[in-house]
Amino acid sequence: MKASPSDTLRSATQQAAHCRRQEEILEKVVLLFAAHGYADTDTQFLADQLQVGKGTLYRYFRSKEDLFLAAVDFGLRKLHEHVCAAVDQAVDPMDRIRQGVRGYLAFFVEHPEVVELMIQERAIFRDQRKSTYFQRRNEYAKRWQELYRQLIAEGLLRDMPPERISNIISELLYGAMFTNFFSGRVPDFESQAADIMDVVLEGILSDSQRQRRRAAATEPSGPSTTLEGH
Numbered sequence: 001m002k003a004s005p006s007d008t009l010r011s012a013t014q015q016a017a018h019c020r021r022q023e024e025i026l027e028k029v030v031l032l033f034a035a036h037g038y039a040d041t042d043t044q045f046l047a048d049q050l051q052v053g054k055g056t057l058y059r060y061f062r063s064k065e066d067l068f069l070a071a072v073d074f075g076l077r078k079l080h081e082h083v084c085a086a087v088d089q090a091v092d093p094m095d096r097i098r099q100g101v102r103g104y105l106a107f108f109v110e111h112p113e114v115v116e117l118m119i120q121e122r123a124i125f126r127d128q129r130k131s132t133y134f135q136r137r138n139e140y141a142k143r144w145q146e147l148y149r150q151l152i153a154e155g156l157l158r159d160m161p162p163e164r165i166s167n168i169i170s171e172l173l174y175g176a177m178f179t180n181f182f183s184g185r186v187p188d189f190e191s192q193a194a195d196i197m198d199v200v201l202e203g204i205l206s207d208s209q210r211q212r213r214r215a216a217a218t219e220p221s222g223p224s225t226t227l228e229g230h
Helices: 005-036 043-050 054-060 064-087 093-110 112-125 132-153 162-183 189-202 207-218
Strands: none
Touching: 005 043, 005 054, 005 064, 005 112, 043 054, 043 064, 064 093, 064 112, 064 132, 093 112, 093 132, 093 162, 093 189, 112 132, 112 162, 132 162, 162 189
16 A cells, blocks of 8 residues: 555655654763773663663663664764765865865864774774774765866876875875774864875875976886897
8 A cells, every 4th residue: 555645745854853862862872882891881871871661772882882873873974974074165176175084084183982982893893893984985985086086187287097095095094093092092173184285195205306307207127229230
């Protein structure tokens, strides 16, 4: 039997309310898992802190593990939204890269709890699954690769595989994020983003050295030989 328009609308409304409630739970659970650790945070404790019944949690999440992994994914989806919002502020195509770098670093400075969950996931589930970060990174990288492809076509970047650019910048930022977290200091992410962009775009070689390397790359590999009289 085909559902009536009113039934369809009611179902959509209920689904939207269900999703909103899930998001509300996850927003708080991220902080609780980060503060207390996965092993020391049981569902009853979470329910008490959220001021809901334990059954309410199981209505939205099948298990503590399911809830924890959903919390990790929630944090990384928020990272993606934050970076996209920063990138969308840029008008100049090249500035989109800078804004993305800045947005990434700023998010983790403002949300160290997400880094903590990433560390816990790696420690607890390393033998069971690929980390959520790298699952999401592979998905979100497609947008960046398309941007790099566009900039290459416009002659603004070197002609090289967009996947290579994406991987290198991603790995650079991943390392910077963990360095910031483990150092225990609050970095000036504006300056850090500017430094990263300067090295990535300008490199570390002087102008004269870059010219010398380019000239050497275009020189013949060795003297040519000519056989005469044969």
